[in-house]
Every structure is written in C-alpha cells, then in structure tokens.
Amino acid sequence: MPITVNLDVMMAKRKMSLSELSEKVDLTLANLSILKTGKAKAIRFSTLEAICRVLECQPGDLLEYDDGNKK
Amino acid sequence: MKQLKTRTEQILATMPILAWVAFAAYVIETGAVLYSYTISFVDPEAAKDVYRGLNLYRLSKINFWYYTQAISLIAGLAVSKAVVAWLVIRALTKFRLENPFTMDMVVRLEKISYAAFGTWVLAMVSNGHLAWMMKETGELQGNWISGEFIFIIALVYVMSQIFRRGVEIQTEHELTV
Structure with missing residues (x-):
C-alpha cells in the first residue's frame, strides 16, 4: 500500500511507548x-483524532503517501 | 431473533445427519452395483436386479460390453454423488455460525460446486449414452439426474463467491483501527 503510517517515528519524537x-x-x-x-486497512477519524491529540501532531505527520516513483 | 437463531442452529445440526445418510446411500449404491456386476460374471441372472430393481439382464445378453458401459456410468455417477455428499459433510461440520466467513469455507464451497459440476457433466454424458444405447438395443431403463441440476450448482458457486467477498469485508473490518 502506498500509504505509510509513521506512528513509530512520532512516538519516538514524543518519547512515548x-x-x-x-x-x-x-x-x-x-x-x-x-x-x-x-497492516491496517483503514483508520477511523476518531482514532486519528485521539492519536493526534495525544502525540500533539497533525494527521500528515502520521500518514505519508509514497507511490514508489520518487527519484 | 433468538427463536430464528435456534431454528437455524437446529437446521445446521440436522443437515450433517442428512448428508451422512445421503453419503451412506451412495456408497451402498456403488457397492451394490459393483457387487452385482462382479456376480454377473459367474451368474448372469444377477444382472436382473443390479440395484433396487434395475434390470440390465437383456442388455447383458445383447452385448456384454454395453452392459459394462452402463454399469460403469451408474457406478461412476454414484461415486461422484458420494464425493459431493462427503464434501458437504466436511463443509457442514466445519461451519461455525459465529464466524461463518473463513477462507476455509470458501475453498470448501468452491470444491462442492466443482464436484457437483463434474457430477452434472457425468450425468449429461450418461444421458447421451443412454439415449444412444436405447437406439442401438431398444433396451435399458434409467433414472439419471436432470439437466436443471446445473442451476443448483450455479447457486452453490455464487454462494462461494459471496462467502469470498464476506471474508474480504470481514478482514477489512478486523484491520480497521
């Protein structure tokens, strides 16, 4: 899937387990x-909202689009 | 709702028993037909009652090769039906109403539809062969599967594809956080 979830990156930045x-x-x-x-196929807005609130970030910080054609 | 669930559970509990009865009947039919055929080598009178009154005595007298062909088709059809019944038993015993959409069930349903289709093809070949033999000898009686059986097979196949989609939806649901 070309959508990458950067949850581990944000968790490391906020030093949260x-x-x-x-x-x-x-x-x-x-x-x-x-x-x-x-492995997730979909994410609820409520889940995204909760994670963004706790990690003090934007949805764009957690999700990244990569179609694999980047040079 | 509870009553409906109970009724469904009752039907699901009864169906494997019926499938076992059908399986046993087809196995017995196969055995009886092959037994009569073997005996008819020694005692030609055995062809008078091959299975449940099926009289192939005159056919065996006209041409033993035709008689062998008829026996092969009857036995082949019975084996084929037994295979379908066995697959139905296996599917019904594995079926769980709490979690019906599994890949295992999809594969089982697909196998049932393929086996039933094979049975239908064999029945159609038998029908054609029967018609040819009747023309050749003016003999033979038959009780074969009708062509409309194909609609039930198509229905089973469609069901298997619905189950496949069900598995996809369930997986998607489980992987939604």
Whole structure:
C-alpha cells in the first residue's frame, strides 16, 4: 500500500511507548500494533483524532503517501 | 431473533445427519452395483436386479460390453454423488455460525460446486449414452439426474463467491483501527 503510517517515528519524537499511547488513546495494544506495523486497512477519524491529540501532531505527520516513483 | 437463531442452529445440526445418510446411500449404491456386476460374471441372472430393481439382464445378453458401459456410468455417477455428499459433510461440520466467513469455507464451497459440476457433466454424458444405447438395443431403463441440476450448482458457486467477498469485508473490518 502506498500509504505509510509513521506512528513509530512520532512516538519516538514524543518519547512515548506503545502501551502508554494505548492507555491514553483508549485503543488496545493489538490494534495499535496493527496500525504501527502498517497492516491496517483503514483508520477511523476518531482514532486519528485521539492519536493526534495525544502525540500533539497533525494527521500528515502520521500518514505519508509514497507511490514508489520518487527519484 | 433468538427463536430464528435456534431454528437455524437446529437446521445446521440436522443437515450433517442428512448428508451422512445421503453419503451412506451412495456408497451402498456403488457397492451394490459393483457387487452385482462382479456376480454377473459367474451368474448372469444377477444382472436382473443390479440395484433396487434395475434390470440390465437383456442388455447383458445383447452385448456384454454395453452392459459394462452402463454399469460403469451408474457406478461412476454414484461415486461422484458420494464425493459431493462427503464434501458437504466436511463443509457442514466445519461451519461455525459465529464466524461463518473463513477462507476455509470458501475453498470448501468452491470444491462442492466443482464436484457437483463434474457430477452434472457425468450425468449429461450418461444421458447421451443412454439415449444412444436405447437406439442401438431398444433396451435399458434409467433414472439419471436432470439437466436443471446445473442451476443448483450455479447457486452453490455464487454462494462461494459471496462467502469470498464476506471474508474480504470481514478482514477489512478486523484491520480497521
């Protein structure tokens, strides 16, 4: 999929662990792991909103489009 | 809703039993036909009642090769139907109403439709052969599958494709965070 989830990058910038984020956004570790590893097929706006609020970032900081044709 | 679920559960519990009965019947039919055929080598009178009153005695007297062909087709059809019944048993025993959309179920349904299609093709060949043999010998009685059976096969195949889509939707749902 050409959409990359940069959740691990943002978590590292904010020095936040997955379990801490899981508690703060009220998502299971399994679901966050699906998102972090790029296995997710879709993301709810409510989830995106919660993650952006906790990590103090924009949706664009978490999601990146790459069609693989970059030089 | 609960009553509906209970009824569905009851039907699902009963269906494997019916499928087992059908499977046993086809296996018995195959065995009986082949047994009668083997015995008819020694005692030609055995061809008078091949299976449930099917009399192929005159045909065996006219031409034993035609008789062998008829027996092969009858036995082949019974085996083919037994295979379909066996696949239905396997699918029904693996089916779980709580989680019906699995790739395993899709593959099983597809296998059933392919096996049933094979049975239909064999039945059509048998019908053609029967008509030819009747013209040749003026003999033979038959009780074969009708051509309309193909619609049920198509329905099973369509169901398997619906299940395939169901699996895709379920996977998508599970991977939505």
